[in-house]
Amino acid sequence: MLTIPISSIVLVTGFLLILIGLWAMFVHKNIIRMIIGFSIIDTGIHMVMVSLGYITGGTAPIFDDVVNVADASAKIVDPVPSALVLTAIVIGLGVTAIMLSYAVQIYKAKNSLSIDDCAEQKW
Amino acid sequence: MLKRLFMLLALALMAVLFYDIAGNYSERSELTGISEHYATEGADELGAANLVASVVITYRGLDTLGEVTVLFISAAGASLLLRRRRGSAEKKSRLYSESSEIVRTTLSILFPIILLFGVYIFINGHLTPGGGFQGGAVIASALLFFILARPNESLSHALLMKVESLSGFTYVMLGLLGVFLAGGFLDNRVLPLGDFGSLFSAGLIPLINVLIGLKVGSELGSLLQKFKE
Numbered sequence: 001m002l003t004i005p006i007s008s009i010v011l012v013t014g015f016l017l018i019l020i021g022l023w024a025m026f027v028h029k030n031i032i033r034m035i036i037g038f039s040i041i042d043t044g045i046h047m048v049m050v051s052l053g054y055i056t057g058g059t060a061p062i063f064d065d066v067v068n069v070a071d072a073s074a075k076i077v078d079p080v081p082s083a084l085v086l087t088a089i090v091i092g093l094g095v096t097a098i099m100l101s102y103a104v105q106i107y108k109a110k111n112s113l114s115i116d117d118c119a120e121q122k123w
Numbered sequence: 124m125l126k127r128l129f130m131l132l133a134l135a136l137m138a139v140l141f142y143d144i145a146g147n148y149s150e151r152s153e154l155t156g157i158s159e160h161y162a163t164e165g166a167d168e169l170g171a172a173n174l175v176a177s178v179v180i181t182y183r184g185l186d187t188l189g190e191v192t193v194l195f196i197s198a199a200g201a202s203l204l205l206r207r208r209r210g211s212a213e214k215k216s217r218l219y220s221e222s223s224e225i226v227r228t229t230l231s232i233l234f235p236i237i238l239l240f241g242v243y244i245f246i247n248g249h250l251t252p253g254g255g256f257q258g259g260a261v262i263a264s265a266l267l268f269f270i271l272a273r274p275n276e277s278l279s280h281a282l283l284m285k286v287e288s289l290s291g292f293t294y295v296m297l298g299l300l301g302v303f304l305a306g307g308f309l310d311n312r313v314l315p316l317g318d319f320g321s322l323f324s325a326g327l328i329p330l331i332n333v334l335i336g337l338k339v340g341s342e343l344g345s346l347l348q349k350f351k352e
Contacts, residue, residue: 005150015141019134026130056152061162061174062252076174078151078158079165083178087190090256090339094197097346101204104350 010051017044029114031103035096042092046085053081169312171249171325179254180328184309188298191291191338198342205349219274230272237265245336249325255332259339266344270351278348287341290334297327297334 017040024037058077103113110117154162161174161182171177179187221227245258266278301310312326323329 007150008145008148011148012145015145019138019141022137023134026134054150055154056150060252062250063172063174076154076162078154079161079174079178080158082175083183086175086179086254086256087186090190091193094194097201098197098204100350101201105204 005056007051007054010047010054014044014047014051017041017047020044029116031106031113031115034115035099035103038099039092039096042088042096046088049081049085049088053078169325169328171328173249173251173254175252176249176254176328176332177325180249180331181309184298184331187335188294188309191294191335194339194342195287195291198346201346202349205352222272222274226272230268234265234269237268238262241265241336241340245332246329248332248336249328255335256339258332258336259343262336262340263343263347266340267347270347274351277351278344280345280348283341283345283348287338287345290338290341294331294334294338297331301327 021037021040021042021044024040025034028034028037055077057075059075061076061079061082106118107113153159161178165171165174165177165182169177169181171180241258241261241264243258244253244261245255248254248258269278298309301312302308306312309331310327
């Protein structure tokens with residue numbers, strides 16, 4: 001039976017999420033929906049990064065009864081992408097907060113959330 | 124229509140790129156480079172059972188300091204954008220409708236438990252999955268619950284700001300301590316490493332986790348408060 005490695009599944013799902021989020025940002029006019037699209041892209045990128053750090057048969061990089069210090073490097077997944085994703089999640093949260101407060105300001109100024117009402121932004 | 128065409132073209136190009144990457148991807152079977160060093164030496168060097176915590180707090184400590192700074196700047200920027208105009212500030216203390224009896228009773232039961240859970244997560248960050256940011260997020264969720272259940276009361280802004288700036292200041296000071304007493308900025312071997320796997324071990328890592336947890340929790344709390352206003 002053909003088995004697909006779990007990290008490939010996560011990788012492909014992450015790429016699909018990036019495409020879906022990009023599509024959402026392109027198609028929708030509502031600023032809130034664009035921000036949701038951005039969050040989806042963010043999640044997709046995190047999934048791609050985590051899947052790149054996977055080692056076949058690896059477990060979480062935490063030492064305990066199962067993973068002892070001596071044979072750690074054969075049993076754990078790469079800790080560096082996990083740490084990077086932790087950073088990326090927090091940065092993504094900060095960026096989302098800023099975008100949402102801009103959306104509030106735009107709504108106050110134009111009384112609408114559609115990107116079409118921000119005519120000076122047109123390309 | 125031209126716009127739509129460009130959109131589809133961009134998506135198709137991205138898809139081709141991703142298809143290529145995913146097609147050539149094969150799972151790694153062993154650690155390489157710096158992560159192998161972390162896996163083999165990390166426990167002896169820093170004494171933390173959670174390798175991700177030692178990477179985040181010590182090996183890549185500068186990145187985490189930058190990350191905390193980014194979070195601080197985004198909170199400051201959001202409160203700048205969301206501030207009330209001086210002209211229209213007739214102190215519109217809007218009255219929200221009270222939330223139901225059930226929600227308020229649940230708040231008084233669950234609020235301390237959620238706070239305690241957040242504290243547990245960041246104190247044990249060097250032993251179990253978790254750490255400052257995760258614990259801070261749990262604390263912020265407790266504050267969000269408070270805002271939802273009692274919409275007419277507000278969190279003390281002054282207290283949140285004091286907690287946040289004090290913990291940020293102490294974080295940098297502890298980092299500087301490492302320059303004088305150990306190997307460099309944010310080195311955790313200022314305090315003795317202690318017994319491997321016990322609560323008081325791994326030098327500065329638990330302390331820094333607590334500080335980051337408090338800072339993130341109060342920062343997100345004041346952000347939520349700003350969005351409510």
